[in-house]
Amino acid sequence: MEIPSSVNWGSLEGAGKWFNVPFHQIDIRFSDEEELEIERYCQKIKENIEKDKMTPMERWKATIEGQEVDRFLVEAIPATPYPTRVLDGFGNVIKPIDAFRYPKLFLKSQLAFCARFGTDYPDVYSFTYGESEWGGKAKLLEMAHPVLVEPGVKTMEDTERLKVPNPYRDGQYPLMLWAMHTMKEIFKKHGLAGVVPVVASCCVRGTTMLQLSIRGLKQGYLDPIKNPDIYHKLMPLSNELAINYAKALRDVGVDIVWCCCHHATHPPEVFKEHIVKYDAEFAKKSGIDGWGYAFNQEKHVPIMHEAGGYDTVKYLMFDMLTPPEFARKFTKEINKPYIGIIEDKKLMEGPSKIEEYVKQLVKIGTSTPGVGFGFSAGTIDYWTPPECVDAYVKYAKQYGKLK
Amino acid sequence: MAEKEALFAEIKQALLKEDEELCKNLVKRALGMKIPASDILLKALQPALVATGERYEKNEFFLTDLMIIGDITKTIMDILQPHLKAEKAGVAGKVVIGTVEGDIHDIGKNIVISVLTGAGFEVYDIGVDQPSKNFVQKAKEVNADIVGASAILGGAKFKVKEIHEELIKAGIRDKIGLICGGWGFTEETAKGFGADYHGEDAWDALKKVEELMRLLKEKRKN
Numbered sequence: 001m002e003i004p005s006s007v008n009w010g011s012l013e014g015a016g017k018w019f020n021v022p023f024h025q026i027d028i029r030f031s032d033e034e035e036l037e038i039e040r041y042c043q044k045i046k047e048n049i050e051k052d053k054m055t056p057m058e059r060w061k062a063t064i065e066g067q068e069v070d071r072f073l074v075e076a077i078p079a080t081p082y083p084t085r086v087l088d089g090f091g092n093v094i095k096p097i098d099a100f101r102y103p104k105l106f107l108k109s110q111l112a113f114c115a116r117f118g119t120d121y122p123d124v125y126s127f128t129y130g131e132s133e134w135g136g137k138a139k140l141l142e143m144a145h146p147v148l149v150e151p152g153v154k155t156m157e158d159t160e161r162l163k164v165p166n167p168y169r170d171g172q173y174p175l176m177l178w179a180m181h182t183m184k185e186i187f188k189k190h191g192l193a194g195v196v197p198v199v200a201s202c203c204v205r206g207t208t209m210l211q212l213s214i215r216g217l218k219q220g221y222l223d224p225i226k227n228p229d230i231y232h233k234l235m236p237l238s239n240e241l242a243i244n245y246a247k248a249l250r251d252v253g254v255d256i257v258w259c260c261c262h263h264a265t266h267p268p269e270v271f272k273e274h275i276v277k278y279d280a281e282f283a284k285k286s287g288i289d290g291w292g293y294a295f296n297q298e299k300h301v302p303i304m305h306e307a308g309g310y311d312t313v314k315y316l317m318f319d320m321l322t323p324p325e326f327a328r329k330f331t332k333e334i335n336k337p338y339i340g341i342i343e344d345k346k347l348m349e350g351p352s353k354i355e356e357y358v359k360q361l362v363k364i365g366t367s368t369p370g371v372g373f374g375f376s377a378g379t380i381d382y383w384t385p386p387e388c389v390d391a392y393v394k395y396a397k398q399y400g401k402l403k
Numbered sequence: 404m405a406e407k408e409a410l411f412a413e414i415k416q417a418l419l420k421e422d423e424e425l426c427k428n429l430v431k432r433a434l435g436m437k438i439p440a441s442d443i444l445l446k447a448l449q450p451a452l453v454a455t456g457e458r459y460e461k462n463e464f465f466l467t468d469l470m471i472i473g474d475i476t477k478t479i480m481d482i483l484q485p486h487l488k489a490e491k492a493g494v495a496g497k498v499v500i501g502t503v504e505g506d507i508h509d510i511g512k513n514i515v516i517s518v519l520t521g522a523g524f525e526v527y528d529i530g531v532d533q534p535s536k537n538f539v540q541k542a543k544e545v546n547a548d549i550v551g552a553s554a555i556l557g558g559a560k561f562k563v564k565e566i567h568e569e570l571i572k573a574g575i576r577d578k579i580g581l582i583c584g585g586w587g588f589t590e591e592t593a594k595g596f597g598a599d600y601h602g603e604d605a606w607d608a609l610k611k612v613e614e615l616m617r618l619l620k621e622k623r624k625n
């Protein structure tokens with residue numbers, strides 16, 4: 001008899017009917033009207049890119065290889081809540097929770113965002129951190145990403161019962177895989193495959209999973225310092241899921257897989273002693289293309305580099321809380337492209353400030369010919385006025401055009 | 404005198420080194436020497452918390468440092484509180500604080516509580532995922548000067564507006580300050596939701612709370 005495992009004792013309050021349905025059993029169909037709606041999004045995405053000299057896929061590849069581009073990449077990370085606003089024309093009638101319950105809405109909202117704002121490609125942020133799959137009680141929130149309410153692992157004994165969730169089978173993971181697989185199929189059908197890359201984040205890495213899904217935020221943050229035994233017991237398990245999830249995204253058709261990260265929650269010496277080996281292992285085994293960094297990472301990325309955490313990745317993204325001058329210098333030293341992210345707060349400061357940030361990044365981006373550069377923005381706060389996202393895309397395309 | 408000053412410096416260092424046991428022992432020693440709790444608060448704890456903020460700003464301290472120092476501060480305040488009451492030490496102000504409905508994040512809120520408590524404020528924590536009415540109810544119950552609303556999830560931020568409206572409905576908005584905090588707030592969005600200020604971080608929140616107290620006092624005089 002199989003021992004009841006963590007994937008059986010967890011729960012997600014408010015989950016939709018496809019929760020915990022294995023990937024291969026998900027049978028979601030589009031109506032004729034929805035097929036038309038999707039065709040319209042794809043038409044608009046085509047129109048958005050047809051005046052450019054390079055396709056988004058060509059631009060991405062050239063950026064990675066440090067070759068000449070027609071203009072810098074312009075992508076955005078809208079996460080899940082913001083694109084739901086695009087679906088109803090910013091009426092705020094459709095709620096973020098709807099996208100977490102109904103994967104068709106999630107998928108359509110991501111296409112609609114890319115079509116509406118004219119970013120180079122949809123960059124789909126993972127809509128699950130595996131909140132309930134480690135035995136915890138989690139719930140969907142009306143206006144945001146789901147959260148863990150009560151962790152499943154409180155003691156060392158609890159760790160004995162854990163079983164690594166399967167991204168093809170457990171929780172919300174199969175829905176994310178369905179959405180990404182379907183996006184690729186849609187792109188094939190409408191002539192966009194190979195032209196516009198399908199991009200997704202596999203967030204989160206093992207250590208972040210501990211905080212968000214296994215131990216709860218406070219314990220998860222403090223474990224490497226206060227409970228290293230539990231931390232080191234859990235990390236191989238959480239890393240295994242993180243690695244398998246990244247691989248699964250690739251297997252269902254995602255062209256570019258990246259992972260968000262925030263090493264600098266811990267002092268550098270704690271990061272070096274306890275955490276970095278897992279992050280480096282994750283990067284190597286998952287085959288992710290890039291890391292996306294939030295907050296100031298100046299003291300931590302050299303440690304990550306020393307541990308081999310960038311040996312296999314193709315690019316690094318930094319928001320502007322890591323000083324852009326540092327980010328550019330560091331990425332040049334390790335010969336990787338730098339994607340400069342204008343983070344959520346800056347994006348809310350209005351078009352004229354956004355123009356300044358874009359110009360600042362362009363200056364830094366062009367300072368190292370032969371090492372790629374690109375723009376991103378996000379994750380976009382739910383209440384960001386659409387004119388701010390419009391301004392970001394407009395200025396990034398305008399000032400990012402190279403002579 | 405010099406012995407007292409040296410002890411304050413030792414407490415400050417112990418807190419910055421995140422040594423809870425040492426910190427507790429030194430505070431108990433100071434109380435044993437009949438040093439007023441209010442002096443320990445103002446001359447040891449508060450400067451240590453200010454230094455914590457400065458180190459965080461300079462990228463010398465990290466989130467986990469703030470969490471650990473916040474926890475130790477809470478423990479120390481539990482030791483000092485009965486003495487402060489006995490000394491009838493003045494309270495800088497009363498603050499009701501909580502995380503808005505639809506959000507359960509509380510790390511930032513707890514750090515703010517430590518910093519405000521360390522600065523002599525009486526803080527009432529109503530917890531996470533709290534309906535707007537609960538903020539108002541608690542504010543009325545304790546006769547609060549300021550309500551603090553924490554929200555990190557983008558969509559949940561509009562609950563600050565609801566709190567503002569509930570305070571108006573209760574007829575106490577003009578007597579009470581409203582401050583919000585959480586990653587993603589800007590001064591503009593905070594004001595758009597009806598808050599008087601937003602705290603960029605715990606130390607900025609303290610500055611804003613002190614400013615609100617000053618404005619409230621002026622208003623009450625008139």
